[in-house]
Amino acid sequence: MMVLDLLLAIQREHDAALGFRFSCRVAMCGTCTLRLDGRSVLACQTPVPRDRDTVRLDPVAGLPVLRDLVVDTTAFWEEWARVTPYLVPRDDLTEPAVIRPDAKERQLIDPALDCIGCGACYSSCAVSAGSRDFIGPAALNRAMVLVADSRDAAGEERLAAVTGEGGVDRCHYVYGCSAQCPKGLDPAQAIRRLRRWRLRPRSSDDGR
Amino acid sequence: MTGVDVADVPVVDTDVLVVGSGGAGLMCVLHVKAAAPELDVTIVSKGAVGRSGCTRMVQGGFNAVLDPADSVDLHLRDTLDGGRFLNDQELAHTLVTDAPKVIHELETRVGCFFDRSEDGRIHQKAFAGQQFDRTVHRGDLTGIEIMGRLRDQMFRVLPNELEDVRALDLVTDVHGELVGLTALDARTGRALLVRARIVVVATGGAATMYRIAAPAKEKTGDGVAMCWRAGLPLRDMEMLQFHPTGLLAAESRMTGAVLEEGLRGAGAYLYNARGERYMERYDAARMERSTRDVVSRAGYSEIMAGRGTPTGGVLIDISHLGAGEVERRFPGMVARTRQIGQDLATGPVEVSPTAHFHMGGVLIDPDCHTEMRGLLVAGEDAGGTHGANRLGGNGVAESTVFGSRAGDTAAAEASSRGFGEPDPEQVAASFARAYAPLERDAGELPFPLTRELKDAMWVGCGVVRDRAGLEECLASLDELTERSAQVSVPGPAQVNYAWQEALDLENQLTVARTVVAAAQLREESRGAHYRADFPEQDDAAWSRYVVLRRAADGSVSSDTRPVEHTRLAP
Ligand SMILES: Cc1cc2nc3c(=O)[nH]c(=O)nc-3n(C[C@H](O)[C@H](O)[C@H](O)COP(=O)(O)OP(=O)(O)OC[C@H]3O[C@@H](n4cnc5c(N)ncnc54)[C@H](O)[C@@H]3O)c2cc1C
Ligand code: SF4
Ligand code: FES
Numbered sequence: 001m002m003v004l005d006l007l008l009a010i011q012r013e014h015d016a017a018l019g020f021r022f023s024c025r026v027a028m029c030g031t032c033t034l035r036l037d038g039r040s041v042l043a044c045q046t047p048v049p050r051d052r053d054t055v056r057l058d059p060v061a062g063l064p065v066l067r068d069l070v071v072d073t074t075a076f077w078e079e080w081a082r083v084t085p086y087l088v089p090r091d092d093l094t095e096p097a098v099i100r101p102d103a104k105e106r107q108l109i110d111p112a113l114d115c116i117g118c119g120a121c122y123s124s125c126a127v128s129a130g131s132r133d134f135i136g137p138a139a140l141n142r143a144m145v146l147v148a149d150s151r152d153a154a155g156e157e158r159l160a161a162v163t164g165e166g167g168v169d170r171c172h173y174v175y176g177c178s179a180q181c182p183k184g185l186d187p188a189q190a191i192r193r194l195r196r197w198r199l200r201p202r203s204s205d206d207g208r
Numbered sequence: 209m210t211g212v213d214v215a216d217v218p219v220v221d222t223d224v225l226v227v228g229s230g231g232a233g234l235m236c237v238l239h240v241k242a243a244a245p246e247l248d249v250t251i252v253s254k255g256a257v258g259r260s261g262c263t264r265m266v267q268g269g270f271n272a273v274l275d276p277a278d279s280v281d282l283h284l285r286d287t288l289d290g291g292r293f294l295n296d297q298e299l300a301h302t303l304v305t306d307a308p309k310v311i312h313e314l315e316t317r318v319g320c321f322f323d324r325s326e327d328g329r330i331h332q333k334a335f336a337g338q339q340f341d342r343t344v345h346r347g348d349l350t351g352i353e354i355m356g357r358l359r360d361q362m363f364r365v366l367p368n369e370l371e372d373v374r375a376l377d378l379v380t381d382v383h384g385e386l387v388g389l390t391a392l393d394a395r396t397g398r399a400l401l402v403r404a405r406i407v408v409v410a411t412g413g414a415a416t417m418y419r420i421a422a423p424a425k426e427k428t429g430d431g432v433a434m435c436w437r438a439g440l441p442l443r444d445m446e447m448l449q450f451h452p453t454g455l456l457a458a459e460s461r462m463t464g465a466v467l468e469e470g471l472r473g474a475g476a477y478l479y480n481a482r483g484e485r486y487m488e489r490y491d492a493a494r495m496e497r498s499t500r501d502v503v504s505r506a507g508y509s510e511i512m513a514g515r516g517t518p519t520g521g522v523l524i525d526i527s528h529l530g531a532g533e534v535e536r537r538f539p540g541m542v543a544r545t546r547q548i549g550q551d552l553a554t555g556p557v558e559v560s561p562t563a564h565f566h567m568g569g570v571l572i573d574p575d576c577h578t579e580m581r582g583l584l585v586a587g588e589d590a591g592g593t594h595g596a597n598r599l600g601g602n603g604v605a606e607s608t609v610f611g612s613r614a615g616d617t618a619a620a621e622a623s624s625r626g627f628g629e630p631d632p633e634q635v636a637a638s639f640a641r642a643y644a645p646l647e648r649d650a651g652e653l654p655f656p657l658t659r660e661l662k663d664a665m666w667v668g669c670g671v672v673r674d675r676a677g678l679e680e681c682l683a684s685l686d687e688l689t690e691r692s693a694q695v696s697v698p699g700p701a702q703v704n705y706a707w708q709e710a711l712d713l714e715n716q717l718t719v720a721r722t723v724v725a726a727a728q729l730r731e732e733s734r735g736a737h738y739r740a741d742f743p744e745q746d747d748a749a750w751s752r753y754v755v756l757r758r759a760a761d762g763s764v765s766s767d768t769r770p771v772e773h774t775r776l777a778p
Contacts, residue, residue: 005460012655016706017698021256023424025461026544028352029259044461045547066395067703073256086360087319096315098328109321114352117259117359142360149321 003057004032004043007069019068027182030118033060034069040120042182060119062129076119079128079136083143083162088154097151108148112141112190114183121177121187133166137177137187140168144190147197163198212639214632217399221627222250222368224618225388225404227375227431229253231263231604232410232587232611234358235310238318239615240622241365247622249367252391252402254374254411255426258359261412262423262588263607266354267468267540269345270322270608271338271601272307274330278340280304285776286338287602290499291567291595292735292745293778294444294753294771299593301775302574303602306609311344314608319357322346334473335600337499343601348468348540354604373400374711375430377638378407378438378583379630386582387628389434390638394708397701399639405625406582406618409435409570410611413588414719418563419666420454420464428712429719431589435570436718440578441757443591445719446726446737447567449598450671452478452503454562456521457548464562467524467541467552469600472496474537476526478507479556480515486522501597501736504561508671511560523556561671565603567594567736568726571755576614582625586614592753596735645710651696654710661688661716669724674741678728685724689717726754729766747778 004022011018022032025044032043035058049055063071099106121137122128128136135143143162147155162168168191177187224240226233229251240249251257258264273280283304288295314320315330322344325331335343346353362369376390379401388403414429415421436442453467472478478496480486490506491498498506507522516522526534531553535542538552545552569591576584587607594602645654661684668681692713697706732746733739752768759765 002460002462008461011705012653016653016655017700017704019703019705022461023255023260023426024265025425026265026465028265028349029256029424031256031259070703072395081363084363086364087317087357089316089319093316096312096322096330099321099324100326100328101324103328106324113321113346114349115356116352117356151319151321 001048002044003034003036003041003046003048006048007043019066019070021070028116030116033118033120033123034058035060035123040123040180042118042120045182060123062123063119073119075132076122076136076138079139080117080142082135083139084154084158085139085142085146087146087149087152090151090153093151099150105148105150108193109145112145112185115141115185116183118182120180120182124176124180126174126176127170127172134170135162135166137191140194141185141187141190144194147194159194159197162194168194168198212399212643214635214639217401217635217639220250220400220402222402222404223247223622224249224406224408225402226251226408226410227389228261228410228412228587229257230261230410230412230587231354231358231607232412232614233408234258234355234362235608235611236408236410236586236615236618237367238358238361238365239612240619241367243616243619244622247619250370250402250404251367252370252373252375254372254394254430255424257369257371258355258362260424260426262427263604264351264355265424266351266604267348267466268335268470269333269343269350269601270307270311270604271335271342271599272311272344272605273304273342274308274311274332274344275340275342278342282340283342287599288595288776290337290597290599292597293595293751293773294447294734295595296592297773297775298574299572302613303593303606303609306612307605310605310608310612314354314357318361320353322353333470336469336472336497337599348470348538351604354608374708375411375434376642377634378434379634379638381628382631385628386580387630390635392642395703397704401630401635403627403630405622405627406584408576408584408586408614408618409589410585410587410607410614411589413566413569414716415448415563415566417661417665417716417720418670419662420560421563421662422451422454422464422466423564429715431585432569433715433718435578435585435589436722436758438580439758439760440580441571441755442722443568443571443753443755444595444726445568445591445722445756446730446754447596447735448563448723449500449565449567449736450504450561451564452500452507452561453524453559455544455548456519456558456560458519460548462548465544466562466564467544467557467559468538471524471526471538471541472503474526475529476524478503479523479525480510481517482515486510486515499597500600504671505738507559508561517558519558521558521560524559525556526552527555565598567591567596567598568723574613575617576610577617584614584617586610596737642711645695645697646699646701646704646707648694648696651694652691653697653706654692654695654713657688657692657695658709658713658716660684661713661720664688665720669727672738672740673727674739675728678724682721682724685717685721692717722756725756725764725766729754729768
């Protein structure tokens with residue numbers, strides 16, 4: 001039984017008004033995030049601990065609660081928006097790029113790509129939750145992906161943005177983000193990489 | 209008496225209103241903004257923008273002709289063969305012609321990156337029911353890449369996003385000209401009226417109304433029900449696709465989640481509890497690679513004949529490819545099975561047919577026009593493209609192709625329509641209906657009714673149907689409809705999912721009734737629609753599609769129309 005099943009049972013049998021979000025129930029939408037005994041998890045993918053009678057559920061940290069476990073995710077997406085999160089296609093990108101699956105850039109990008117915007121990293125990051133101006137792990141991970149993408153034309157500006165105010169230097173490397181990402185992404189590594197790229201912008205390390 | 213005073217309801221005016229933020233909805237927004245940046249676009253989305261609906265959940269991939277050795281004619285032939293020639297051939301033709309353009313756009317403008325072959329070009333894999341390997345994908349979680357990147361694009365084109373807002377009813381002026389729609393802000397519980405020059409409905413169909421079902425929570429037929437109430441004709445409503453391999457996870461909500469079709473494409477075997485590869489008896493030539501309708505019915509028949517597992521399933525096994533290979537090619541599916549204590553990489557996994565996709569929907573033309581001026585419909589809410597059975601990989605192609613076309617149409621036509629004055633009676637009636645469950649002091653909660661609906665549809669109007677079962681099912685729906693008109697939910701109105709469920713239930717019941725009605729009419733078996741009492745396909749009598757329509761007085765009429773073979777004859 002997953003935490004989501006528990007919530008649905010409570011809603012059906014005890015408290016019809018209980019507020020919680022979900023959509024896909026298979027780890028693809030990223031809307032069911034909450035904290036189970038303090039850890040940020042997807043409700044649909046996390047079994048209810050069997051060794052206890054009670055568990056503690058809280059809404060994700062750092063975002064305003066609308067009701068019960070439902071939060072307003074606006075702040076998370078505002079940070080996302082700050083890194084110019086969309087591809088700015090190079091002028092010569094008129095056909096799908098020919099890039100071998102074992103190309104260095106794909107080795108950087110592919111493991112960092114399946115972010116579902118669940119905010120578990122944000123919720124478990126003391127800096128994100130505590131201050132309004134840190135761009136945050138998910139958005140920085142997105143920025144790394146785009147900076148590494150040879151199809152994108154805005155890499156240098158994006159790099160400047162994420163290494164400036166509120167950017168990578170705010171990270172204290174507590175690794176809460178990478179430990180709690182339900183998709184196995186490693187935002188902390190993305191942040192480290194961005195720092196390196198700032199220092200050696202034209203170097204060929206990491207395939208850039 | 210409703211607590212909503214129509215005169216006090218806030219009004220939002222927008223040039224183009226897009227209802228739904230799945231593949232169809234967001235492609236539509238992009239295309240409006242590309243063709244006419246000056247137009248103001250508003251998204252109304254019941255779930256999170258770009259993170260609700262089924263496009264997000266697409267696993268297997270997207271069919272498009274990219275290889276010079278393939279051809280759109282062949283893709284069309286596969287689509288019509290799969291659809292048992294019930295398709296609207298102009299829609300199917302549009303689908304296959306535009307799909308390569310959309311892949312091109314997704315790759316070069318939207319920022320998607322699909323898996324590559326060794327030579328660095330887009331990889332295309334085998335999918336059941338197709339003569340060419342033409343399915344573009346990103347691993348086995350393609351929808352995250354498509355919707356993730358489309359969501360990112362919204363930060364570039366900046367539409368007005370009304371998230372957690374539910375569209376209720378289309379509203380016209382007193383002469384019947386479309387004005388916009390009534391809506392409900394689920395966060396605040398407040399009523400809202402949106403007026404637009406063009407309304408695009410893309411809420412993604414209704415396949416959730418079955419005991420075992422695959423889709424996302426929001427897909428409760430809202431768009432189709434809305435169009436139905438507005439008097440628009442629906443076609444092929446009996447054509448509800450069951451995916452052959454839904455997970456069985458006991459009482460968990462994970463039950464019904466799909467194990468993707470690529471598994472069968474890659475060579476997975478299906479066994480019954482006796483260890484027989486039972487597809488031999490149903491389609492010896494294509495075996496597990498047969499189309500969804502055939503494989504679903506085979507599994508269902510094995511289970512019903514007592515050859516299923518104790519919990520009512522059959523077994524899918526791909527472990528003969530080797531655990532490492534399975535983990536590499538199907539990481540998402542492996543994770544999904546491990547989640548429920550099974551393991552696709554090392555052994556068989558229990559599955560059952562699961563309600564997956566609705567081929568039926570609103571009648572449209574290739575530019576997404578409907579009978580109502582100013583109203584466009586795109587994606588799974590529309591009917592006709594897939595006929596009696598959808599090919600795996602043609603669904604996300606449909607939503608993005610027709611979403612794009614709806615955007616182009618909206619951009620071209622917005623300036624030809626102005627803002628009308630909504631008929632106050634319609635507005636009042638819509639809000640009265642919506643707020644009633646909240647205002648009733650006593651009554652049942654909606655949850656048990658939803659469950660009964662899903663059971664009734666599963667048993668009476670599911671994978672195999674017959675006259676007696678359909679009649680019984682309709683009787684259950686009648687009873688549930690009466691009870692649903694009396695449900696009551698506790699307040700407050702803010703963020704109240706019990707209330708939302710009551711509104712979902714009403715739409716599900718509305719659509720379910722049309723599914724049963726059409727299933728009763730079609731006295732033959734074709735594609736997803738199988739009648740045990742008419743087991744043969746009857747081309748002489750039934751090269752026809754069923755059209756249903758509701759009149760203003762609530763009466764329902766039906767007619768059947770001959771399929772026009774404008775491109776290919778069977
Ligand atoms: C598990 C699964 C796997 C699939 N895999 C594949 C595949 O591999 N290949 C393939 O081609 N197809 C696949 N499909 C089918 C495919 O997902 C659909 O055909 C297609 O994505 C539907 O897109 P859409 O835009 O019409 O609707 P959706 O993407 O479902 O979006 C519907 C939107 O409408 C919103 N909405 C609903 N009601 C309201 C309302 N009242 N007011 C406002 N907004 C509302 C929702 O919040 C959501 O944003 C799969 C489907 C499922 C369920
Ligand atoms: S990086 Fe991981 S934890 Fe953070 S939003 Fe993305 S998927 Fe969620
Ligand atoms: S419900 Fe979608 S990730 Fe949990």
